[in-house]
Amino acid sequence: MLRSLVPVLTVVAAIVGLWYLAAIWMNATWVYDQAAREGREVMLVDLVTETLHQERPVLPAPHQVAKGLYDGFFGQKVTSKRSLVYHGWVTLSATLLGFVMGSGLGILLAVGIVYNRAMDMSVMPWAIASQTIPILAIAPMIIVVLNSMGVQGIVPKAIISAYLSFFPVVVGMVKGLRAPDGMQLDLLRTYNASAVQTFAKLRLPSSMPYLFASLKVGVAASLVGTIVGELPTGAVAGLGSRLLSGSYYGQTVQIWAALFAAALLAASLVAIIGLAERVVLQRMGLVR
Amino acid sequence: MKGLAIMAAVAAAGFVADWRLGLVLAVWFGAWTLNAGLAEGRGPWVRRVVPLIFGITLLALWEMTVDLFEVNPVILPAPSAIWVQLIDSIPVLWADFVQTFVKGALSGYVLGCGAAIGTAILIDRSPFLQRGLLPVGNFVAALPIVGIAPIMVMWFGFDWHSKAAVVVVMVFFPVLVNMVAGLKATEPMQRDLMATYSASYWQTLLKLRLPAALPFLFNGLKIATTLALIGAIVAEFFGSPIVGMGFRITAEIGRLGLPMIWAEIAVAALAGSAFYGLVALIEKRMTFWHPSQRRQ
Incomplete structure (x- = not known):
């Protein structure tokens, strides 16, 4: 049980890492479009922060999903239609x-x-x-x-x-x-x-x-x-x-x-x- | 004999209450007695005839019930009505079949199983990755993966590409888990023999371990056939072009065209069993040496 803990955690970490990269890559188009409309350059730092904090991303980043889950569970009363x-x-x-x-x-x-x-x-x-x-x-x-x-x-x-x-x-x-x-x-x-x-x-x-x-x-x-x-x-x-x-x-x-x-x-x-x-x-x- | 008396009594009571109910019960008990008698007999044909009679009886009872009690076709159409609908709309059903099964399910099945087999061979060399990926794979295989359908429809559009993507994800983990187990199925003695032949890794893989993995692999492939069809149909509930089995089912529900839905389900059942049967046939051909395939 304990012997496989490290490999499992490694695999899960790798999946989360790949997920973040995929989120940046898949949400980049929208960021570039926005930037082109406003006529500004997109630096790498901007790209990362903006792709990971969109309102309606193509692929939400793990922390956004986690926040969605947290809000869903604890954000309102359990009888609410949004819970x-x-x-x-x-x-x-x-x-x-x-x-x-x-x-x-x-x-x-x-x-x-x-x-x-x-x-x-x-x-x-x-x-x-x-x-x-x-x-x-x-x-x-x-x-x-x-x-x-x-x-x-x-x-x-x-x-x-x-x-x-x-x-x-x-x-x-x-x-x-x-x-x-x-x-x-x-x-x-x-x-x-x-x-x-x-x-x-x-x-x-x-x-x-x-x-x-x-x-x-x-x-x-x-x-x-x-x-x-x-x-x-x-x-x-x-x-x-x-x-x-x-x-x-x-x-x-x-x-x-x-x-x-x-x-x-x-x-x-x-x-x-x-x-x-x-x-x-x-x-x-x-x-x- | 006591059983017969009880059946006759129940059927008689049915006649007293309502002659239609009595008729249905009488047919059911008659067929059941016939089957019970046949099941006592020996012979290879019994195993084929008894389930056939059971199936035909169910269809006959369905037809009788709908006709005698005049069930509203919006609730339950008769088998004959479904059959007529099936024959009448063969072109539509064929187009739906091609869209959902050939384009969506089959291409996704090939891609997903291929990827799973490749991944299994790749991680086979690393015990670390195996220990990490297998629990994750087993975990994911128990999850309601069909839920990714709306995401895939958003990413890949309404056409069959999104359905194939759902199927890829659905079939990947069962096949992966089975293939990894299969690659471990050789015995030390056999591997030692290959080592004494000074066989390389690839030779051992090709001539010993892959053939030994086949029974496990086919287990996964057979599970995946059903999953592929389910994935392709359910993904169409979330958005599709105006063709496809899942689309037809949702569209006909809106028009209460129940016979068409049943016809579509009949096609899906036929396609599902044929697909499974095909994979089972290939398994029989390729793993003829395995104890489970030998003739008794």
Whole structure:
């Protein structure tokens, strides 16, 4: 862990450095235009200071994004329409609701698939094939159709995010429930274990590593689903709508701040599941 | 037998409540019983026929439900209506397909995967860079990268270039992480053998490590196929010329042209699975030696 800290910090520093250079380079055109209009020469120092402090830069410098994030989080009351906390919560609540629905249904379907041969053969090929399909494309349609049926607010977005987290969980959980090998299943048979006991004492515990791996994929997919689900409703609330309204009005700093807020949200969701994974697996004795 | 009785009872109750509901339930249970019976059988054809019957049943139930309950086509069009729309608008769909898939997704996919493979080979010689880049790459791969779409649209304009740029960023990190893992997949014994042949770095790379990395690489490439299509379609939601799958979907939503949207989604699903299937086929050809590809 500590061994890779220095390399990681070096890489991150290099990325930030490149970012500053790119910001100067990409924002330079505007500075030269301004200077030519006012008829003054641009020195290197002016170029650097002016490119890094524009109102609507082509590429905002890291400190501008950081300031945008800080203003978004702490600059106003959390109920304000300009607060990233408010928009983040709108996105997070829909994501969590959808994720719980999607992964719950996914686990149920996986149990059905493992215990019912007909279900396995009917559903499983479609579940696998659906992973190659850009499901996200139907997000706007779901929103609009549900809207025309009078369903608004958090539910349509949650349905999209549930749909996206559903299939990774099904596929991972089926793999996990099938992880016990024949020897272990035979052992439980010699114990005269019932189907419920086999499930509770062998299949479910041995599926945990697979479950957590697919939950991590699922929660990331859920968040993407919610953000895309927020696009077609006309940018009312949520991080996706911040992205869209930022792109309508050319507010680049707002776009980048929303993007980083979404990244923070995704990273913390994955980290929370990772933490739960470590605790659960440790209690079960699966990690040494 | 008990299952059959329950199904019959539920279907009968459906008939009592509403004959249309009963009919739908009866078809569902009939098809399910057929599948359950077939699934007991052995034979290679069972594995193909059962999912096919399931899919056809779902389509039939969809059609029946829409027709019997007279569902408003603005909410859910029937499969037959979607099919008619699909056939009628093949030129439009083809133009959208070329714009989004061939120009946007495919060019971005090639560029992004190429860049990722190149980067992986470059940083392969430096353990320091690997230790630094891999955690960053893994971190970025979990982020909602589609969010950069509005930025790319601002930088590269409305046409396919911005979509390709989004795709490049989306596919880069999964492929990079897999390729770096793949380059580590050789065993010391194999590398020692190459050393006893006095093989140079490039010879070892070409003849041992790149082939050994292929199974990992294809894993990343297969994940990237779906990401590429998603990236190209979602990027069009943020601005596009008046052609493209994402554009068509947003435009038809405004006109409530649901059959057209479904037709577009059918094309996207077909393109996505075909793309994935193609990469899987190439994998089969190139990694025929790997245990996972051997015939059982």
